[in-house]
Amino acid sequence: xxVRDIEAYISSxxxxxWQESNESDGPIRFAxxxxxxxxxxxxxxxxxxxxxxxxxxxxxxxxEKANTVAAEHESVEIGITYEEFHEDSxxxxxxxxxxxxxxxxHLEFVESAAKNGKAILCEKPMEATVERAEHIVxxxxxxxxxxxIAYRMHTxxxxxxxxxxxxxxxxxxxxxxxxxxxxxxxxxxxxxWRLDSDLVGYGAxxxxxxxxxxxxxxxxxxxxxxxxxxxxxxxxxxFTDVPDEVAAFSVAxxxxxxxxxxxxxxATLNSQLRIVGTEGxxxxxxxxHMSSSLCVTVGNATMDIDTEQVDQMEEEFDYFADCLLTDRxxxxxxxxxxxxMRALAAVYEAAETGETVxx
Amino acid sequence: xxVRDIEAYISSxxxxxWQESNESDGPIRFAxxxxxxxxxxxxxxxxxxxxxxxxxxxxxxxxEKANTVAAEHESVEIGITYEEFHEDSxxxxxxxxxxxxxxxxHLEFVESAAKNGKAILCEKPMEATVERAEHIVxxxxxxxxxxxIAYRMHTxxxxxxxxxxxxxxxxxxxxxxxxxxxxxxxxxxxxxWRLDSDLVGYGAxxxxxxxxxxxxxxxxxxxxxxxxxxxxxxxxxxFTDVPDEVAAFSVAxxxxxxxxxxxxxxATLNSQLRIVGTEGxxxxxxxxHMSSSLCVTVGNATMDIDTEQVDQMEEEFDYFADCLLTDRxxxxxxxxxxxxMRALAAVYEAAETGETVxx
Numbered sequence: 001x002x003v004r005d006i007e008a009y010i011s012s013x014x015x016x017x018w019q020e021s022n023e024s025d026g027p028i029r030f031a032x033x034x035x036x037x038x039x040x041x042x043x044x045x046x047x048x049x050x051x052x053x054x055x056x057x058x059x060x061x062x063x064e065k066a067n068t069v070a071a072e073h074e075s076v077e078i079g080i081t082y083e084e085f086h087e088d089s090x091x092x093x094x095x096x097x098x099x100x101x102x103x104x105x106h107l108e109f110v111e112s113a114a115k116n117g118k119a120i121l122c123e124k125p126m127e128a129t130v131e132r133a134e135h136i137v138x139x140x141x142x143x144x145x146x147x148x149i150a151y152r153m154h155t156x157x158x159x160x161x162x163x164x165x166x167x168x169x170x171x172x173x174x175x176x177x178x179x180x181x182x183x184x185x186x187x188x189x190x191x192x193w194r195l196d197s198d199l200v201g202y203g204a205x206x207x208x209x210x211x212x213x214x215x216x217x218x219x220x221x222x223x224x225x226x227x228x229x230x231x232x233x234x235x236x237x238x239f240t241d242v243p244d245e246v247a248a249f250s251v252a253x254x255x256x257x258x259x260x261x262x263x264x265x266x267a268t269l270n271s272q273l274r275i276v277g278t279e280g281x282x283x284x285x286x287x288x289h290m291s292s293s294l295c296v297t298v299g300n301a302t303m304d305i306d307t308e309q310v311d312q313m314e315e316e317f318d319y320f321a322d323c324l325l326t327d328r329x330x331x332x333x334x335x336x337x338x339x340x341m342r343a344l345a346a347v348y349e350a351a352e353t354g355e356t357v358x359x
Numbered sequence: 360x361x362v363r364d365i366e367a368y369i370s371s372x373x374x375x376x377w378q379e380s381n382e383s384d385g386p387i388r389f390a391x392x393x394x395x396x397x398x399x400x401x402x403x404x405x406x407x408x409x410x411x412x413x414x415x416x417x418x419x420x421x422x423e424k425a426n427t428v429a430a431e432h433e434s435v436e437i438g439i440t441y442e443e444f445h446e447d448s449x450x451x452x453x454x455x456x457x458x459x460x461x462x463x464x465h466l467e468f469v470e471s472a473a474k475n476g477k478a479i480l481c482e483k484p485m486e487a488t489v490e491r492a493e494h495i496v497x498x499x500x501x502x503x504x505x506x507x508i509a510y511r512m513h514t515x516x517x518x519x520x521x522x523x524x525x526x527x528x529x530x531x532x533x534x535x536x537x538x539x540x541x542x543x544x545x546x547x548x549x550x551x552w553r554l555d556s557d558l559v560g561y562g563a564x565x566x567x568x569x570x571x572x573x574x575x576x577x578x579x580x581x582x583x584x585x586x587x588x589x590x591x592x593x594x595x596x597x598f599t600d601v602p603d604e605v606a607a608f609s610v611a612x613x614x615x616x617x618x619x620x621x622x623x624x625x626a627t628l629n630s631q632l633r634i635v636g637t638e639g640x641x642x643x644x645x646x647x648h649m650s651s652s653l654c655v656t657v658g659n660a661t662m663d664i665d666t667e668q669v670d671q672m673e674e675e676f677d678y679f680a681d682c683l684l685t686d687r688x689x690x691x692x693x694x695x696x697x698x699x700m701r702a703l704a705a706v707y708e709a710a711e712t713g714e715t716v717x718x
């Protein structure tokens with residue numbers, strides 16, 4: 001595509017091209033499970049600003065924390081404990097759950113929510129292991145629950161525009177991808193669940209950060225991973241329980257595209273996704289840390305693509321609610337998330353064996 | 360380092376920090392072996408503009424071509440054939456040779472030049488195979504010849520500044536690297552030596568392009584590769600004789616840094632080298648296609664580092680001549696190039712076996 005064609009194509013897009021509900025529809029009432037900083041600082045403000053969502057129940061391991069958070073937010077009717085949630089307390093007060101606990105505690109809340117006929121928005125990665133993720137898939141299917149894995153990049157406008165442009169052939173055939181998501185979690189101290197293999201699963205960096213490069217590439221290329229290679233190491237004392245203070249891994253996708261990826265929980269804040277094709281390239285940078293910018297290079301011309309700056313969590317919650325309000329299956333259903341879980345497990349296996357692992 | 364410290368540090372650098380000769384020294388008289396477009400369009404103008412070099416002899420497979428090119432350039436005393444070169448023709452008319460033939464024809468000219476006591480500047484990769492590269496090392500050592508492998512990035516100011524900054528701790532400890540060099544050679548037609556495994560060696564993309572990511576990372580980190588993983592494929596009909604129309608490979612370096620790299624001879628023109636550390640990151644982009652730009656990110660600040668825009672080939676020739684004039688060993692001696700040859704061979708072996716290959 002020429003620069004002019006790309007500009008015309010981009011300007012034809014609408015914000016929230018996924019939205020089918022009317023603004024007056026809803027709200028979907030949420031129970032938020034797990035009241036860590038992400039839920040309190042990211043999810044709750046996003047829901048408050050959203051079009052279709054409302055927080056009515058908050059769920060914590062601690063009754064005191066649940067009550068405190070409940071008291072701080074006008075829309076919240078009640079704060080309950082994990083045990084009370086499992087005992088179906090306040091089940092009439094919410095339509096859907098948002099599960100934002102440590103990875104290894106997702107399954108139990110999926111099970112309770114599904115049993116109660118609630119819709120489920122579950123943070124990624126789905127669970128700590130492939131086996132437990134498979135239980136989530138089976139549980140949701142058996143209960144016929146509407147469920148979504150919380151991939152906020154899918155409703156980030158820059159990512160959607162990147163996907164549209166690739167699909168329209170703007171950079172020719174995609175050839176290879178570079179993806180990185182890195183940050184430092186040392187400042188959070190040693191006692192955090194991402195460094196505890198019982199809670200995080202296979203590791204700290206690929207599970208939590210590498211998943212962005214894998215899943216966003218999947219989404220943009222509309223192709224699934226078929227094989228991986230990987231190297232990882234942990235030297236810093238904080239990372240003795242997990243193998244991947246830093247990881248470098250390559251993913252072969254259906255169609256022949258290779259993605260080379262890095263992820264580290266002990267590096268400077270950095271994220272980008274670059275897709276190089278036969279006729280041009282796309283760069284998302286920053287990519288994954290709550291805001292995304294897109295630029296496209298074709299020939300000698302590099303264009304910054306103006307996309308709406310959104311609250312990615314607000315878009316994610318409203319997309320999920322929009323699916324519920326119109327009885328649609330979310331794009332990132334549990335089967336979608338399960339493909340990532342198998343890819344992540346393969347990355348850890350490949351690092352351990354030193355061999356290419358087919359997925 | 361703070362932004363202010365980095366600025367102060369950068370401003371303390373001088374152009375040609377490697378130069379020890381006086382401008383009036385020289386010239387070193389060169390015989391140029393192999394008169395393809397690179398020699399004629401890149402090397403000859405660079406030498407003409409250089410401080411310490413002069414082209415006095417040109418050597419081609421074709422007597423006619425040698426004579427034509429000789430007639431076109433005032434400084435050139437004579438054009439001779441490959442056979443005449445091997446028979447020591449015009450040996451008094453040059454001090455050093457620049458070997459820019461297909462990879463598999465480097466060794467023979469190294470042997471003739473070494474026999475004649477000439478200094479040797481040999482294009483990279485050194486040769487088509489590890490075994491033949493080892494012959495180059497042995498030949499140069501036996502003759503006590505001053506020899507250099509032609510890594511033009513070593514005298515690119517942006518690369519040298521990147522190396523200095525890493526060394527000074529500007530981005531903390533380096534953690535991981537992303538390197539890409541891609542271009543399309545389809546326009547050059549099917550009959551080119553880079554697509555002929557007898558002439559190019561192990562493959563087309565990693566040998567010719569991937570070497571830039573590997574070697575420049577080595578140079579900037581002052582660390583050698585110790586293990587590699589790799590995936591590659593060839594689908595396009597032009598690439599039936601070589602395995603790597605596109606390649607994705609990871610290199611583990613001494614000290615624990617991982618470099619994830621891509622290379623393709625059938626993609627859009629793209630090159631970058633990004634080094635992410637614990638406290639900041641460096642980006643060379645463009646990196647490898649004849650001009651290089653450097654920027655540094657520390658915290659929230661991203662600085663474009665002003666470096667001299669040079670003719671990379673002119674710098675390379677003058678550096679080599681400067682070494683000869685002051686009787687210094689060039690940095691990229693044959694042993695240095697041989698490390699890359701082993702790494703490249705390992706990349707191809709890793710792709711074939713699907714296993715991590717130690718170097």
